[in-house]
Amino acid sequence: MTGNTTTGTAATGNATTKDSAADERLRRWRLVLGGESADGTGRALSGKDAAMDGALSALYGAGKNRGSSTSRSAGLGASAPSVARWLGDIRTYFPSSVVQVMQRDAIDRLGLSALLLEPEMLEAVEADVHLVGTLLSLNKAMPETTKETARAVVRKVVQDIEKRLATRTRATLTGALDRSARISRPRHRDIDWDRTIRANLKNYLPEHGTVVPERLIGYGRAAQSVKKEVVLCIDQSGSMAASVVYASVFGAVLASMRSIATRLVVFDTAVVDLTDQLDDPVDVLFGTQLGGGTDINRALAYCQSRITRPADTVVVLISDLYEGGIRDEMLKRVAAMKASGVQFVALLALSDEGAPAYDREHAAALAALDAPAFACTPDLFPEVMAAAIEKRPIPVPDSDLPGSGLM
Numbered sequence: 001m002t003g004n005t006t007t008g009t010a011a012t013g014n015a016t017t018k019d020s021a022a023d024e025r026l027r028r029w030r031l032v033l034g035g036e037s038a039d040g041t042g043r044a045l046s047g048k049d050a051a052m053d054g055a056l057s058a059l060y061g062a063g064k065n066r067g068s069s070t071s072r073s074a075g076l077g078a079s080a081p082s083v084a085r086w087l088g089d090i091r092t093y094f095p096s097s098v099v100q101v102m103q104r105d106a107i108d109r110l111g112l113s114a115l116l117l118e119p120e121m122l123e124a125v126e127a128d129v130h131l132v133g134t135l136l137s138l139n140k141a142m143p144e145t146t147k148e149t150a151r152a153v154v155r156k157v158v159q160d161i162e163k164r165l166a167t168r169t170r171a172t173l174t175g176a177l178d179r180s181a182r183i184s185r186p187r188h189r190d191i192d193w194d195r196t197i198r199a200n201l202k203n204y205l206p207e208h209g210t211v212v213p214e215r216l217i218g219y220g221r222a223a224q225s226v227k228k229e230v231v232l233c234i235d236q237s238g239s240m241a242a243s244v245v246y247a248s249v250f251g252a253v254l255a256s257m258r259s260i261a262t263r264l265v266v267f268d269t270a271v272v273d274l275t276d277q278l279d280d281p282v283d284v285l286f287g288t289q290l291g292g293g294t295d296i297n298r299a300l301a302y303c304q305s306r307i308t309r310p311a312d313t314v315v316v317l318i319s320d321l322y323e324g325g326i327r328d329e330m331l332k333r334v335a336a337m338k339a340s341g342v343q344f345v346a347l348l349a350l351s352d353e354g355a356p357a358y359d360r361e362h363a364a365a366l367a368a369l370d371a372p373a374f375a376c377t378p379d380l381f382p383e384v385m386a387a388a389i390e391k392r393p394i395p396v397p398d399s400d401l402p403g404s405g406l407m
Contacts, residue, residue, distance in 0.1 A: 234288075351375075
């Protein structure tokens with residue numbers, strides 16, 4: 001009897017577990033499908049689930065095929081109070097990463113950009129790089145009453161990026177600058193022992209278990225007066241919004257290093273030099289004007305004219321390469337800069353957004369000139385700059401982009 005009772009109890013427990021798992025699956029499908037005629041689950045929602053479903057329906061529509069581009073019966077309305085309440089709801093029910101996605105969808109799907117010009121709306125949103133890009137695109141239309149709030153939002157995002165990336169960037173580039181000053185007779189504390197041992201392995205004495213170093217390899221410490229020149233040439237067309245934000249922050253970090261002379265140039269069909277604003281990346285960002293055409297050739301011509309020490313200069317073009325200017329002239333300028341000793345890198349994007357849209361023909365043409373063209377994440381950027389400063393192969397990420405990995 002005891003064995004039968006135990007078996008029966010286990011069977012009951014297994015059945016309960018299966019019922020619970022099935023109920024959870026129905027709950028998740030109900031949240032995905034959105035109810036009404038799209039339901040089909042027979043599962044009613046209540047409490048927090050019902051509130052989450054309401055927030056999703058307000059944005060993505062409550063009818064059949066919620067979330068598709070053909071169903072936009074959303075319920076946010078066009079008033080700031082209703083949108084502000086919705087923003088509060090989604091921050092209550094969803095993690096920050098999901099909130100940011102939903103905010104972007106609300107701006108894109110429901111045309112809520114105009115509401116971001118109201119201070120109370122800006123105070124309610126979850127600030128991220130994409131929101132900064134939207135605010136910068138609205139900069140010229142922004143009323144004075146909103147500008148200070150907008151600057152505060154942008155500054156918060158900039159400070160978060162700086163906190164995450166600045167220290168490692170400075171440390172990585174300081175090391176690169178030190179190593180770039182190679183010397184043949186280093187002081188003892190400056191000997192690069194790994195390289196020295198590898199270079200003298202032929203002089204290994206097995207009876208003594210040691211290597212006799214005939215040639216020492218090391219590096220001298222870069223003096224404060226020794227500078228590298230870095231030119232950041234940034235495409236400010238609308239598709240490059242996130243890249244503009246990250247590049248502006250990196251520009252300010254580089255400018256804070258005494259041993260690097262940094263120039264920051266933004267362009268569309270015109271060219272604007274924002275170098276004198278590099279002490280504050282927020283000023284740099286509000287000096288940009290997202291949107292418009294693209295004239296890479298004109299921008300590179302300006303940058304080329306400002307180079308005084310080509311052998312010690314790194315030019316970083318950040319652009320999707322959709323050139324509206326003179327293509328052949330652009331390529332000739334890149335070739336001329338490289339021939340003079342400039343280290344040239346083309347970043348198709350500087351962001352965490354994944355593979356960007358870009359002009360494949362121009363990317364391949366740059367690769368043929370021995371100039372790498374690839375998408376770069378902010379976390380990889382310090383290593384890219386360090387390699388360029390040391391004139392060693394650029395750490396191009398694995399990718400199927402034409403020209404990636406070609407140096």
